Amino acid sequence: AQKITQTQPGMFVQEKEAVTLDCTYDTSDQSYGLFWYKQPSSGEMIFLIYQGSYDEQNATEGRYSLNFQKARKSANLVISASQLGDSAMYFCAMRELYTGTASKLTFGTGTRLQVTL
């Protein structure tokens, strides 16, 4: 069974600073994908970034990067130059990659990030 652990219920960061949100995972699968979603106070789930287990380079999308350490089974999200609009709940999720049918996303419990002036 897959499991995602986000150990930081809440984080504070000052505007323009970088912040790292932790995510560790547990799986017996060799092929899997890791995702990060953002949920602002308005409630919608916004896809941020994806990392495949066989990707050699860490994924980056604008100010978001994923610090993928396969041996440690961690997939931390790094947000550079934080903005007030980054204040939100962040969820780490994973799923198997190569299954014959749709495979579910397993989510962590989330980290609430608050960006301060």
Next chain:
Amino acid sequence: DAGITQSPRYKITETGRQVTLMCHQTWSHSYMFWYRQDLGHGLRLIYYSAAADITDKGEVPDGYVVSRSKTENFPLTLESATRSQTSVYFCASASQGGGSNTQYFGPGTRLTVL
């Protein structure tokens, strides 16, 4: 604008009543999903569908029924609502079920069962 929509956005009902939450997507995605979000649990999969007329259970299917007669619609029915089904419900869709394909989420429906 195209995308994935859910209705209603907010619903209050009473224990024992039947409730149907609607989900509609305009991308012609094959896969659709229903999740519930509860504090301390993140999102958990209720049901998913690989195509019209193909559905399968997720992690927490008890008390829910789904159908998918058309590719674009994936309604979720609570046949006899219970207080434990008070939650925020998200519908999602994806062009493929696995791989790196991203699931895109609707805005959510906040359901309260009194």
